[in-house]
Amino acid sequence: MTMTDTTASGVALWRRVADAIERGIADGTYPAGERLPGEMEIAEAYRVNRHTVRRALAALAERGFVRAERGSGTYVEAPRLAYPLRSRTRFSEIVGAGGREPRGQLISATIEPATREFAKLLGLKAGAPLARIEGLRFADQTPICIGTTWLSADRFPDAGALYERMRSMTKVLAHFGIRDYRRASTRVTAAIVDAADAARLDLDLGRPILIVDSTDLDGEGKPLLTSHSRFVAERVEFLVENT
């Protein structure tokens, strides 16, 4: 594509460059995490001044599509995943709705006795066996979040193994005959990623994460599971329904 466009389109040059680059990001020409061509190179490609390219990149950076690193280059940030926080929130559905491929990967599955806190959350006795399932979730190849889920090991035997096979908590619950469940509470905070999560999320140290603590209820309103998820802040944006 060249910018040898004599048509007075009424769209600024820098905007056309920005749009072109954004298309390149969306269609995979510039994959997430990759380095864009240098400003000079882009300027030559579009036959435009370097400052015009900088204007375009600044606009893209503002929107979170790219990130400039002095002395190194400008890098593609995966477009943020629009993540609605509703009572019926399913990772796989949300990612799929965004036209991306959801994937889950088991990190660990253990059984541990319920603390008083978890027991209260899940309506169990303290010390009751809990399955603790930790999973890494992707949209396409991009890690989006790490989620730790606790649920009754008595009610859901072998939940960890099932998750490993099915790669989706929704499917695990369906396996136990639970066709529908809903979000009872959602709490959102932010923090700096710790080293373990940073490595798994392919994230630099010192970067922010969004933390979502939630509890889901089954059809009768009984607590089903509770989870603690850490989202890469720069890869998602939560949409809160204000009804």
Next chain:
Amino acid sequence: MTMTDTTASGVALWRRVADAIERGIADGTYPAGERLPGEMEIAEAYRVNRHTVRRALAALAERGFVRAERGSGTYVEAPRLAYPLRSRTRFSEIVGAGGREPRGQLISATIEPATREFAKLLGLKAGAPLARIEGLRFADQTPICIGTTWLSADRFPDAGALYERMRSMTKVLAHFGIRDYRRASTRVTAAIVDAADAARLDLDLGRPILIVDSTDLDGEGKPLLTSHSRFVAERVEFLVENT
């Protein structure tokens, strides 16, 4: 809407004004044929210089959306209906595809004996009874064309009454079990509208029309009907598939 837009959007002021007016035309704020507010009035409404408004109107005029008349005002030209001329050409489908509501209205339905010419076209004997159906077709409230259709009165009894009820030739044919048919020949010419058509098409005298003569065949390749349509030139543009 005001243009008190401090966001550096990268879209020229005149373009935003033009887009706003175009939306107004599309959504009926400025109905086809109506006079737009004066340039000064538009300029004040959008808090913009009159020359900027003129730039916007010039762009719209170039695209055929409006027509300026010195001393009088600027008038809305209905956006031209993109009308592909294919082997499978259905008025209702084409108009519907353009997001507009197709409508047919019967003008007259008579039975007349086939002239030698029509007999040859339709593969009938000279003098065989022909249904002659004249209809006015709209896209939304805008008259687009008047079509006169001839078809065998023996094969399609009461075609006129059916058309009056169904308001679509496609549906009339479907009623006789004809699920598909295709355009055999299409001939396009132009002329000046006559008084009778001008009145029905809500068109000034002296304005041009596009004349389409066509014959449709059924699945076995036998002639089904032939028609003579007069399109308001300024309301359609034909798209010819160059394969």
Next chain:
DNA sequence: CCAAGTTGTCTACTTTTCTAGACAACTTGA
């Protein structure tokens, strides 16, 4: 450490867009 290459920032200039005002040419309705 150094050289090459990158982004960040500054000044200066040109070109285009937008604003401002005046007046001509024309239409409309009283």
Next chain:
DNA sequence: TCAAGTTGTCTAGAAAAGTAGACAACTTGG
């Protein structure tokens, strides 16, 4: 016929967008 209101066309200037070049600050790889 005339006055009011419209679009068409000038000139002029201010504001914004784009170009051009230089150099600083920084990263990377040898």
